Amino acid sequence: MSEKKPGFFQRLFGGNQPAPTPAPEETLPENPAAPDPVPPVPEPQPEPVPAEPPAPDKATPPPGPPETTPDYIEDVQDQFVDAPAAIAEPARPQGWFARLASGLKRSSDTLSSSITSVFTKRRLDAATLEELEDVLIQADLGVETAMAITETLRRDRFDKDVSGEDVRAVLSAEVEKALAPVARPLIIDTKHRPFVILMIGVNGSGKTTTIGKLAQKLVNEGKSVMLAAGDTFRAAAIEQLQVWGQRTGAPVIAKPAGADASGLAFDAVTRAKQEERDVLIIDTAGRLQNRDELMSELEKIIRVIKKIDPTAPHATLLTLDATTGQNALSQVEIFGQRAGVTGLVMTKLDGTARGGILVAIAGKFGLPVHFIGVGEGVEDLEPFAAGDFARAIAGHE
């Protein structure tokens, strides 16, 4: 974590941001409804097989929007896929903490080199503290945490020699203190059947991949999981979820691209309820938080889900791409207002992450952070641990 890269600080805080790796298959398109001709997954599609449970009673269709006619439901059943055997995952090169630490290297290298340059053979005086505060704020940590760190140093070390390592230790402790209250697991309340999880976020933030990983975790716990391909804008997104269904053994409710997303959500909740599934995870199309009409569509999806179960969705998870930086604050705020976010998942922490923003988000919103994504594989979803994250971001062993 301590390898120095001259000019790194400039690259982070200057105008030229390096592209996040790996690049999302699409980044924030203007029109998410545009067709995507390139499916992201190479695996062949499974042959649709008939659903195991009996078809719903066509004479008494459930209440709902016009899309949920008996014909529509039948159509969805045609798309219902019971996944065959699992598809092998490629071997991963490192443990998850190593991937988290190397992903956060960009943040921690920047901080480390800045801290080192601020504290090289210096007594701790007011000017140094001010300089440090700037460094911390620019690393996205937020004003509150930055001030807490400088205050701790002022209290304990003023007018004494302070090394970069001393500062990193304080940084790590303060970041952990800020994040500990939000490091909360996702609890699946078994009194809800299904427990409905709605996955939301901007384009390419990792919703579908996170659904796949989460489905695997829940299946491993012995839960019966169903997935709903609610990103009806893109055929590739539907196929991507179906592949995750194959990998995890979770059946997928899907409808051809262009179908109404709230109608699909309605059918999926109906179906999961009929089959007494433990958990239903609903994917949604990526949308920018400033696209009012797309946020209204999200509100509609939630309204329609509530027609079947007024307590659902029981968890509304916002995926945040760790390479994003400051824009994540506005994503949390607006998705929170429009869709009632209950928890966060920060993805791509194995990439060139700017993890400091999570500290600012924790301070401002206090929303639980349930998981972090540290790779594209099915096992690459880890419960969020404040101490590990803090050490990785501070570059402190």
Ligand SMILES: Nc1nc2c(ncn2[C@@H]2O[C@H](COP(=O)(O)OP(=O)(O)OP(=O)(O)O)[C@@H](O)[C@H]2O)c(=O)[nH]1
């Ligand atoms: N390295 C890394 N890549 C990830 C992670 N999570 C997702 N990705 C990749 O990021 C890209 C976008 O992920 P998706 O799951 O398709 O994102 P999405 O939010 O469903 O995308 P849209 O449907 O376009 O809004 C894919 O290439 C994923 O493999 C992660 O934790 N680490």
